[in-house]
Every structure is written in structure tokens, then in C-alpha cells.
Amino acid sequence: MLKLYYSKGSSAIAAHVLLAEVGAAHTLVEISIPKGAHTSDAFLAINPKGRVPVLETPQGVLTENPAILEYIADTYPEAGLAPEGAFAKAKARALSAYLCATAHVAFAHKQRGLRWAREESSLKDMQSKVAENIRDCAVFLENDLDLAPWAMGESYSYCDPYLMLMARWLKANDIALDPFPKLARHFDAIKARPATQEVFALHGLS
Known part of the structure; x- marks a missing residue:
């Protein structure tokens, strides 16, 4: 268990x-x-x-x-949610690493700034950059990923629920998904899956 x-x-x-x-x-x-x-x-x-x-x-x-x-x-x-082959596995790990170490850290500066600084001016400066940094991350992912239709291509993988968080981080910073049509389609597709709907209901999300 x-x-x-x-x-x-x-x-x-x-x-x-x-x-x-x-x-x-x-x-x-x-x-x-x-x-x-x-x-x-x-x-x-x-x-x-x-x-x-x-x-x-x-x-x-x-x-x-x-x-x-x-x-x-x-x-x-x-x-069948783990990519097969050395290169595909490495690509999946690279995407997960980017989401974890770059995109999530950029988002965390909004509410978790005390991890990096304690001066009020420093915290405000970090917070002022969050929307720009998250948008830059979205631009990179929109251009880098084929999303045809999933993160790793035609098959849904363990990367997809992680990539889903990008749309949530954008929305949390009042950034519209319109400039990111591939990420927007991905978010809509993953929200339509029964597993996602079940979890969103428990978390009180829409």
C-alpha cells in the first residue's frame, strides 16, 4: 500500500x-x-x-x-506511462527536471520567498519577477514541446500531470493561456480525464 x-x-x-x-x-x-x-x-x-x-x-x-x-x-x-528507450527516458527526466528546478522554483518565489531572502525589499523584488519568469517558462515549453498531444508525444506519460501544473501556475499569476495554445490544449485534455477530475474534486479545483 x-x-x-x-x-x-x-x-x-x-x-x-x-x-x-x-x-x-x-x-x-x-x-x-x-x-x-x-x-x-x-x-x-x-x-x-x-x-x-x-x-x-x-x-x-x-x-x-x-x-x-x-x-x-x-x-x-x-x-504504459513510462517512456521506453534510453533517449525517451532521458527526455522525460529532462522535462521533469525543468519543471521541478526551474518552473516550480520560479513560481515559489511568489509565496515562498523566505526560502531565499529575508529583507522586505528583496521579497517584493522577487515577487515582482514571478509573472515574467513563469511566462518565460511557458514560452520555452510551448516552443520546445510538440505536445502531439501529450508531453512525450502520442502517448500519455508520467510527465503529463506534472506539465499540467504549468497552466495552473500561469493562471495563479493572472496570465492568460491564449498565447500558449499547445499548453492550453494539453491542460484541457488532461482535465477531461476521469483520474484528473477525481483528484480535482478532492482538492476543490476546477
């Missing part, structure tokens, strides 16, 4: 959607970031990073979306 620690509306949505996609037996533990549950001693004992998602597996604890998503896909090979 897998156990997913998540906060509603957080990037843990990606792992949650993938668990639903593969039909994995799992339990959920809500760690409310707005309520500070991620800083509790009990949660820090599970993940000293103090962040979600966290996936408890029979082998131990996994953190970080790229690792969790690939683990789920590899653990349920019958779902």
Missing part, C-alpha cells in the same frame, strides 16, 4: 493524479501547508525537507515529484 502526503492545491496534485491514473491502492494524508502542518515535528520526521509530495512505499520514503512520478510509472508498467 502506498501513502501520499499532500496539501490541497500544491504540486502534489501531479503525483495524486498519477496514482489515480494507474489505479494504485493508496491512502492519503493531508498536510495543510496554509496551516503550517508541513513544519510539524511529526511531518519533519517523515520528510526533513518539510515539503510535499511525499510517497511512502514498501521500500521506504520518496520525495520530489520527478522521483515519485517515475517510481509510480515504473511500479505499474501495465499502465
